Amino acid sequence: MNGSRSTSGNDGPSAGVAAPVRVVIADDERLVRTGLRVVIEAEPDLTVVGEAADGAEVVPLVRELRPDVVLMDVRMPGIDGIRATEQLIGGMAQPPRILVVTTFEHDDHVYDALRAGAAGFLLKRARAEEMVQAVRLIARGDSLLFPAAVRELALRYGAPSARDTRPAPGRGPDPGRSRTPIERLTEREGQVLRLMAAGLSNGEIAAKLVLSQETIKTHVGSVLAKLGARDRTQAVITAYESGFVLPG
Numbered sequence: 001m002n003g004s005r006s007t008s009g010n011d012g013p014s015a016g017v018a019a020p021v022r023v024v025i026a027d028d029e030r031l032v033r034t035g036l037r038v039v040i041e042a043e044p045d046l047t048v049v050g051e052a053a054d055g056a057e058v059v060p061l062v063r064e065l066r067p068d069v070v071l072m073d074v075r076m077p078g079i080d081g082i083r084a085t086e087q088l089i090g091g092m093a094q095p096p097r098i099l100v101v102t103t104f105e106h107d108d109h110v111y112d113a114l115r116a117g118a119a120g121f122l123l124k125r126a127r128a129e130e131m132v133q134a135v136r137l138i139a140r141g142d143s144l145l146f147p148a149a150v151r152e153l154a155l156r157y158g159a160p161s162a163r164d165t166r167p168a169p170g171r172g173p174d175p176g177r178s179r180t181p182i183e184r185l186t187e188r189e190g191q192v193l194r195l196m197a198a199g200l201s202n203g204e205i206a207a208k209l210v211l212s213q214e215t216i217k218t219h220v221g222s223v224l225a226k227l228g229a230r231d232r233t234q235a236v237i238t239a240y241e242s243g244f245v246l247p248g
Helices: 028-043 055-064 083-091 110-116 128-139 145-156 187-197 202-208 211-229 231-244
Strands: 020-024 045-054 069-074 097-101 120-122
Touching: 020 028, 020 055, 020 128, 028 045, 028 083, 045 055, 055 069, 055 083, 069 083, 069 110, 069 128, 083 097, 083 110, 097 110, 097 128, 097 187, 110 120, 110 145, 120 128, 120 145, 145 231, 187 202, 187 211, 202 211, 211 231
Parallel strands: 020 045, 020 069, 069 097, 097 120
Antiparallel strands: none
């Protein structure tokens, strides 16, 4: 496969040692891929199992190697990172977590990738420690959100007609109209969603609402289920695009 290579020939972790997080890098610039590989493989708990030079290569490579995380450039020739993300999220029973790696944070491609199912994004100029921490965060099922940047992206690229509706959670629908997913949220779940959109962790939300972290975890799970969101990122995107949380 041109531009891609697998390095998955490990014999497996030693007994009692957690398996390293398996990463695939997708970027059309060889120097970028090399730099990311060096950063990731310097960490004992992370390993690069494959590389791809465009979206057309990354999809079959991911299906073959089953990585935990894909570092996805959004602007690639052929199939771009957005289409590749859509194909992976929609075409796999257990898709990997996708972290968009981009040059520009205020980029419609980034917003479209988040809408397609990416768990978050990181700038290519991020420090090495920020990069590896982001991979670890994504791998354990968390989302990587930068509230100010996501608000700006939603303001620029979100659907304005949706933002004008301003639905309220816990409020009954108008006669003859079924409730939207946002309107099915309880008042408490709406509070939690707003704090999620502000970038607060479960612990921070618990402290702000004077509730236990376990209770917040339950509320977050309920919010995701009612919105049909895979993770916090998708829930926050829905909050902005529905008009429940207004950017700016």
